[in-house]
Amino acid sequence: MEDSTDLVALAGNPNSGKTTLFNALTGSAAKVGNYAGVTVDIKRGETRTPHGAVLEIIDLPGTYSLEGGSPDQQIAREVLSGKHDRVPRPSLVICVLDASNLERHLQLALEVIELEIPIVIALNMVDLAEKTGIRLDPVKLAEELGVPVVPMQADKGKGIVELKQAMRHPFPAAPDEIGWEKGDAESRRAFGLSTSDLSARRPTAHTSTLSDKLDRVLLHPVWGWFFFIGIFFALFWSIFSWAGIPMGWIESAQEFLIGKVEGLMSEGDFRDLITQGILGGVGAVVIFLPQILMLFFFIGLLESSGYMSRAAFLMDGFMAKVGLSGKAFLPLLSSFACAIPGVMATRTIDSAKERLVTIFVAPWMSCSARLPVYLLLVPMLLGGREGGAKQALFFLGIYVLGTLTAFAVARILRGRLGPDEVESHFMLELPPYRLPQWNYIFRHVLDRGWAFLRKAGTTILGIMILLWAATTYPKLDSEDPGEVLSHTIVGRISDTIEPLVKPMGFDGRTGTAILTSFAAREVFVGSMAQLFQIEESDDEDETRGRIRDRLAAETWADGKPMFTMPAVLALLIFYIYALQCLPTSAVVAREAGSWKWAVGQFVFMTVFAAVAALLVYQVGTFFSS
Amino acid sequence: MSHPTVKELESDSLQSLSQAQVGCDFQIQFVEGPACEQLRNLGFCESLQVRKLANGRNLVCSVCGTRVALSSDLADQVKVSPLAPALS
Ligand SMILES: Nc1nc2c(ncn2[C@@H]2O[C@H](COP(=O)(O)OP(=O)(O)OP(=O)(O)O)[C@@H](O)[C@H]2O)c(=O)[nH]1
Numbered sequence: 001m002e003d004s005t006d007l008v009a010l011a012g013n014p015n016s017g018k019t020t021l022f023n024a025l026t027g028s029a030a031k032v033g034n035y036a037g038v039t040v041d042i043k044r045g046e047t048r049t050p051h052g053a054v055l056e057i058i059d060l061p062g063t064y065s066l067e068g069g070s071p072d073q074q075i076a077r078e079v080l081s082g083k084h085d086r087v088p089r090p091s092l093v094i095c096v097l098d099a100s101n102l103e104r105h106l107q108l109a110l111e112v113i114e115l116e117i118p119i120v121i122a123l124n125m126v127d128l129a130e131k132t133g134i135r136l137d138p139v140k141l142a143e144e145l146g147v148p149v150v151p152m153q154a155d156k157g158k159g160i161v162e163l164k165q166a167m168r169h170p171f172p173a174a175p176d177e178i179g180w181e182k183g184d185a186e187s188r189r190a191f192g193l194s195t196s197d198l199s200a201r202r203p204t205a206h207t208s209t210l211s212d213k214l215d216r217v218l219l220h221p222v223w224g225w226f227f228f229i230g231i232f233f234a235l236f237w238s239i240f241s242w243a244g245i246p247m248g249w250i251e252s253a254q255e256f257l258i259g260k261v262e263g264l265m266s267e268g269d270f271r272d273l274i275t276q277g278i279l280g281g282v283g284a285v286v287i288f289l290p291q292i293l294m295l296f297f298f299i300g301l302l303e304s305s306g307y308m309s310r311a312a313f314l315m316d317g318f319m320a321k322v323g324l325s326g327k328a329f330l331p332l333l334s335s336f337a338c339a340i341p342g343v344m345a346t347r348t349i350d351s352a353k354e355r356l357v358t359i360f361v362a363p364w365m366s367c368s369a370r371l372p373v374y375l376l377l378v379p380m381l382l383g384g385r386e387g388g389a390k391q392a393l394f395f396l397g398i399y400v401l402g403t404l405t406a407f408a409v410a411r412i413l414r415g416r417l418g419p420d421e422v423e424s425h426f427m428l429e430l431p432p433y434r435l436p437q438w439n440y441i442f443r444h445v446l447d448r449g450w451a452f453l454r455k456a457g458t459t460i461l462g463i464m465i466l467l468w469a470a471t472t473y474p475k476l477d478s479e480d481p482g483e484v485l486s487h488t489i490v491g492r493i494s495d496t497i498e499p500l501v502k503p504m505g506f507d508g509r510t511g512t513a514i515l516t517s518f519a520a521r522e523v524f525v526g527s528m529a530q531l532f533q534i535e536e537s538d539d540e541d542e543t544r545g546r547i548r549d550r551l552a553a554e555t556w557a558d559g560k561p562m563f564t565m566p567a568v569l570a571l572l573i574f575y576i577y578a579l580q581c582l583p584t585s586a587v588v589a590r591e592a593g594s595w596k597w598a599v600g601q602f603v604f605m606t607v608f609a610a611v612a613a614l615l616v617y618q619v620g621t622f623f624s625s
Numbered sequence: 626m627s628h629p630t631v632k633e634l635e636s637d638s639l640q641s642l643s644q645a646q647v648g649c650d651f652q653i654q655f656v657e658g659p660a661c662e663q664l665r666n667l668g669f670c671e672s673l674q675v676r677k678l679a680n681g682r683n684l685v686c687s688v689c690g691t692r693v694a695l696s697s698d699l700a701d702q703v704k705v706s707p708l709a710p711a712l713s
């Protein structure tokens with residue numbers, strides 16, 4: 001059965017709506033965005049034709065032509081020409097064309113026709129074409145090309161049924177005769193232009209669209225920056241300020257559960273495991289779910305509105321100073337959500353050296369896993385209402401600091417790698433602004449939220465249980481809680497590493513929490529919640545007090561406060577810079593083509609983080625004493 | 626596409642896209658240079674209309690209804706002439 005299903009590939013220029021169509025056909029939720037280069041890898045799915053046949057659908061990265069181009073475009077080319085090592089040659093190609101820009105999009109379709117694979121043309125975005133006043137004639141287009149043409153609007157699901165009808169056996173064979181000279185780019189181009197003139201007549205008057213008007217402001221050398229900074233400030237400020245209410249709900253639920261368990265179970269190790277380890281530790285991380293959802297929501301808005309390419313355009317001048325192009329800003333911006341898709345997205349960068357540099361610095365763009373750590377620490381630094389403007393500004397500063405360091409390192413590294421063999425230039429499509437597809441965004445945000453909860457229920461839960469065991473055993477019969485703790489595994493680890501981390505202002509427990517966060521950054525918050533409640537466990541109310549208050553009240557053995565301004569700053573700096581994400585390292589190794597890059601990056605970032613934290617603490621204490 | 630004669634190159638009607646005036650419509654006469662294939666792929670083909678929307682380090686143009694940003698050294702490789710009524 002498996003190998004008899006036909007393979008159908010979706011091909012087309014970037015941003016023509018291939019993934020939207022893929023999602024509509026297969027019911028998946030692959031990433032869609034309003035800029036060129038969203039899909040950088042092959043996605044697979046299945047669909048059923050009205051006749052009940054099952055077809056395997058693959059979504060390809062967008063490509064402008066079957067020659068040249070960046071690594072993502074090469075993947076599409078290899079699949080279409082049957083040279084990909086893991087994907088067989090497709091039995092049918094659905095070529096997705098943007099009807100509002102047929103002059104350009106048709107060229108790729110003609111190239112695919114030359115390959116003599118059965119082809120169906122999905123003439124997408126007919127709504128946009130009509131709005132621009134283009135007179136579409138799909139019948140004429142089908143006649144001229146000799147292949148079926150299905151007009152459609154993928155984002156509203158219009159034309160999907162008709163497309164499925166066209167996908168039935170026998171697949172429409174490639175035309176016997178073509179109207180241009182095969183293999184001759186110039187003749188093909190001339191044919192494409194005359195055909196699009198016949199089947200998609202453009203009005204002669206050039207009208208100024210809403211996007212043109214918006215761009216006049218958003219790409220303006222002065223106003224553009226004003227809005228750029230404003231947009232990002234609003235983004236981080238709202239993440240920081242708005243989530244207080246849903247967080248309060250989660251917190252109350254957590255406290256309610258702890259209270260319930262304490263009421264129901266008799267005192268003992270098992271109850272401690274549930275209240276301290278699981279509810280206390282995992283709960284401390286899950287509290288940050290609302291903020292993480294908000295971050296993904298806002299990044300989703302940026303991606304689907306069309307602003308991403310404008311941000312890249314604005315940043316190009318700045319990026320050129322560090323030896324990168326504006327295009328490299330797109331993967332870096334995606335890394336604010338998560339470095340893994342960010343590193344993957346570097347496939348859209350033409351220059352191999354520029355791509356390596358971007359991969360190397362991408363993890364310095366603060367990802368969503370660092371959010372809980374920042375949100376825990378920032379209010380400890382600045383007094384005042386939690387979520388106030390001062391804290392929000394500081395919070396934005398953390399992101400700016402990470403980004404600027406990434407640029408500085410990129411500059412040094414770019415200089416060392418030497419110039420490119422082939423000079424590449426900045427060239428970027430600025431797609432029309434679009435209203436976000438709300439249903440897609442909500443689905444995407446829910447998916448990410450679910451992924452976060454899954455992580456909390458697996459990795460984080462596992463580590464919390466281990467940590468709980470390590471803070472409980474081996475037991476010592478003593479009345480002094482300090483003595484009991486130092487007898488346990490964690491106590492011993494923490495005594496061993498304390499001399500190492502003390503110059504950075506941390507005690508052994510914070511050091512242990514940092515160690516556990518190498519499994520996943522968010523774990524830090526849970527570990528701190530667990531490690532800093534043990535001594536007070538005789539007072540039930542205290543244990544449930546907010547972790548931040550507990551940390552603020554913590555003192556060294558000599559009675560001096562532990563979490564002073566320099567110490568918290570050092571902790572923040574460490575988390576801004578350290579690379580504590582194994583999946584990222586694995587993806588870096590794959591994308592950079594060698595483990596050396598991944599290992600080098602890990603060592604460099606970790607050492608950098610430790611040295612920076614050390615300096616901050618030492619200089620900070622010097623000035624504050 | 627026949628290549629332009631020296632005379633045409635010197636005539637003032639032919640200019641590179643990077644020197645062209647903002648806000649006007651032009652017709653692409655020819656695309657020549659190391660990146661010409663790349664430019665053609667993005668829609669900068671001979672005989673098509675282009676409107677220049679903004680100048681600067683990177684210029685913004687609209688070609689076949691799509692806005693494209695491109696660096697000025699790329700725009701140097703696109704030679705255009707003003708559309709009849711717009712200029713002259
Ligand atoms: N107006 C309109 N917008 C559409 C239509 N189909 C898709 N879009 C939008 O077009 C944008 C691009 O869609 P994608 O599906 O990500 O395009 P893609 O071809 O997969 O792009 P790459 O992966 O970058 O090659 C998204 O913002 C969609 O919402 C349509 O029929 N009409």
Ligand SMILES: [Mg+2]
Nearest residue numbers: 018019038039
């Ligand atoms: Mg896609």
